[in-house]
Amino acid sequence: MCGIVGYAGIGDALKIVIEALKRLEYRGYDSAGIAIRSDRGLKIVKSVGEIGNLENRVRGMSIKGATGIAHTRWATHGIPSEVNAHPHPDCRKKIALVHNGIIENYRTLRKELLSRGHEFRSETDTEVVVHLVEERYYPLRKKGIEDALFVAVREVIPLLEGSYALVVVAEDEDYLVGVREKSPLVIGIGSGENFLASDVSPLLKYTSEVVYLDDGECARLDRKSFRIVDKEGNTVQPGIHQVDWSPKDAEKGGYEHFMLKEINEQAGSLHDTFVGMTGENFTLSPMLKTLVPYLKSIEIIGCGTSYNAGMVGKYFIESLTRIPVGLCYASEYRYSSPAEHTPLIIAISQSGETADTLAAMREARRRGSVTIAITNVVGSTITREADFTLYTRAGPEIGVAATKTFTAQIMVLDMLGLRLFEAKKGDPAQLGRLEGSLRGVPRLVQKVLENQERIKEVSRFLSKAHTIFFIGRNINYPTAVEGALKLKEISYIHAEAYPAGELKHGPLALLSPETPVVAVAASDHVREKLYSNVGEVCAREAPVVIVAEEGDETAWNYTDDVLTFPACSPELSPIPASVVLQLLAYYAAKERGCAIDKPRNLAKSVTVE
Ligand code: F6R
Numbered sequence: 001m002c003g004i005v006g007y008a009g010i011g012d013a014l015k016i017v018i019e020a021l022k023r024l025e026y027r028g029y030d031s032a033g034i035a036i037r038s039d040r041g042l043k044i045v046k047s048v049g050e051i052g053n054l055e056n057r058v059r060g061m062s063i064k065g066a067t068g069i070a071h072t073r074w075a076t077h078g079i080p081s082e083v084n085a086h087p088h089p090d091c092r093k094k095i096a097l098v099h100n101g102i103i104e105n106y107r108t109l110r111k112e113l114l115s116r117g118h119e120f121r122s123e124t125d126t127e128v129v130v131h132l133v134e135e136r137y138y139p140l141r142k143k144g145i146e147d148a149l150f151v152a153v154r155e156v157i158p159l160l161e162g163s164y165a166l167v168v169v170a171e172d173e174d175y176l177v178g179v180r181e182k183s184p185l186v187i188g189i190g191s192g193e194n195f196l197a198s199d200v201s202p203l204l205k206y207t208s209e210v211v212y213l214d215d216g217e218c219a220r221l222d223r224k225s226f227r228i229v230d231k232e233g234n235t236v237q238p239g240i241h242q243v244d245w246s247p248k249d250a251e252k253g254g255y256e257h258f259m260l261k262e263i264n265e266q267a268g269s270l271h272d273t274f275v276g277m278t279g280e281n282f283t284l285s286p287m288l289k290t291l292v293p294y295l296k297s298i299e300i301i302g303c304g305t306s307y308n309a310g311m312v313g314k315y316f317i318e319s320l321t322r323i324p325v326g327l328c329y330a331s332e333y334r335y336s337s338p339a340e341h342t343p344l345i346i347a348i349s350q351s352g353e354t355a356d357t358l359a360a361m362r363e364a365r366r367r368g369s370v371t372i373a374i375t376n377v378v379g380s381t382i383t384r385e386a387d388f389t390l391y392t393r394a395g396p397e398i399g400v401a402a403t404k405t406f407t408a409q410i411m412v413l414d415m416l417g418l419r420l421f422e423a424k425k426g427d428p429a430q431l432g433r434l435e436g437s438l439r440g441v442p443r444l445v446q447k448v449l450e451n452q453e454r455i456k457e458v459s460r461f462l463s464k465a466h467t468i469f470f471i472g473r474n475i476n477y478p479t480a481v482e483g484a485l486k487l488k489e490i491s492y493i494h495a496e497a498y499p500a501g502e503l504k505h506g507p508l509a510l511l512s513p514e515t516p517v518v519a520v521a522a523s524d525h526v527r528e529k530l531y532s533n534v535g536e537v538c539a540r541e542a543p544v545v546i547v548a549e550e551g552d553e554t555a556w557n558y559t560d561d562v563l564t565f566p567a568c569s570p571e572l573s574p575i576p577a578s579v580v581l582q583l584l585a586y587y588a589a590k591e592r593g594c595a596i597d598k599p600r601n602l603a604k605s606v607t608v609e
Pocket of ligand 1: 348349353606
């Protein structure tokens with residue numbers, strides 16, 4: 001989604017906000033802009049397309065100033081164009097504002113503002129806010145009210161409905177104002193300089209100390225200090241978080257794409273996540289320990305890839321603990337009317353900011369469920385609203401397609417499954433065996449990563465297809481679903497996943513020599529069944545790729561295109577098998593010349609419903 005950066009310091013604001021903006025590119029955008037308090041007044045420059053276009057526009061302009069804001073826009077209201085790009089100025093062009101989110105009541109507000117003589121330049125919902133601010137700001141300033149901009153913005157907040165992170169700058173004020181309501185906004189505390197941003201990645205180069213604003217909070221920030229107030233105007237004591245990601249973690253490090261780098265980091269991210277869930281680093285809270293023996297059901301919620309990780313978790317936790325585990329898309333959960341109360345909800349979101357997941361989790365809490373969040377981002381909204389948080393320790397994920405956070409989410413779910421099993425007095429020998437196997441998963445993944453050549457070769461032929469089916473059974477059905485999602489989002493090849501047994505109930509009608517099928521096989525109780533289904537595919541002359549364990553000779557009876565992962569406990573096979581599928585998607589997309597890190601129409605963090 002859109003990205004926000006704000007800077008108040010002593011440095012060259014233009015250079016700093018553009019540099020920081022580049023670190024938000026991964027969120028997806030179609031236009032960009034800056035507003036700098038320069039020695040010649042408030043200077044606003046915008047452009048459509050890449051940040052490079054914006055850089056070309058400002059090159060040669062003398063924009064000197066130490067306070068400024070910047071934005072990458074992902075069009076929601078109005079086409080991608082220069083006028084619709086942020087920052088939006090007020091009628092006198094002395095105030096400028098950037099916004100993430102949606103102002104739901106903008107039509108009414110716009111009509112009222114037009115009737116009061118305001119001049120609108122864009123089609124956006126955002127522009128109403130800057131005009132509302134101007135109506136209050138100039139009279140306050142005329143009256144000599146201190147911090148007139150800060151006061152004006154706070155007066156506007158109650159008029160807005162929807163979700164917003166806003167950052168405002170004015171020609172005659174040497175500070176920025178930031179507000180948050182259901183859309184993330186983070187303060188970065190520097191020395192002699194302070195920042196605002198929509199997430200921490202653009203701040204890593206400058207500081208590791210951050211403060212996440214809560215809904216309804218408004219911040220006033222200059223180069224020396226910042227102050228936060230809540231909706232009632234009470235000063236809020238900031239909770240300062242230390243971010244332990246290094247700026248290098250958010251760089252490509254010699255790889256052609258962030259996605260490839262992140263796929264290749266998985267042995268490390270899985271190890272770190274495993275360690276984070278063991279020994280002194282993790283104990284089930286006394287409250288959960290008491291709850292678990294009587295737990296009638298669990299429900300997992302999430303979106304996209306996080307949902308798919310939840311599906312793996314469902315199979316794993318259910319078969320191990322015998323606790324029934326439901327699974328629901330967060331966007332569906334929030335509007336559902338369940339017949340029975342689910343005592344424990346696990347909400348999964350790598351970003352911790354996905355609007356649908358947050359809303360679903362709030363609904364779950366309203367229904368009286370205990371909530372556990374699984375996320376990759378320390379201090380993100382989900383961590384502040386869930387009863388308990390479990391962290392994936394994957395480091396920053398910049399590529400839009402989730403990869404290392406997906407496998408880390410599975411690791412957390414598996415480890416949580418073990419702890420639930422323990423709390424239910426499960427067999428210690430089985431527990432020890434599984435924990436030992438999970439410890440070995442990073443090694444399995446490393447082996448997959450060392451053998452990418454064959455995957456690359458197979459991807460070449462898949463990259464020519466128009467439609468590809470992915471099939472799997474039991475715990476590897478979610479592996480197939482995630483494989484299809486990865487392929488479609490970055491290569492734009494239509495891909496669909498089915499439980500292998502479902503093929504004959506409809507999809508077989510679509511199979512032909514032009515529709516390849518990728519099957520995922522593990523050495524489990526459904527292996528033979530899966531191969532029968534693969535036989536059905538071969539009978540329709542559809543080309544088959546099998547992702548199978550090393551040493552699985554049966555796979556070769558059906559195809560020469562066998563891609564392997566090291567032998568492992570079948571319940572853990574989704575992790576190494578998924579790494580094979582991630583690489584398959586990556587190389588197919590590369591073969592097709594796609595914009596792998598920034599697939600069209602997609603954003604890394606979806607903060608609107
Ligand atoms: C796909 C992908 C998305 C996200 C989904 C949820 O590669 O990244 O499907 O998984 O938008 O995002 P989070 O996990 O941040 O809630």
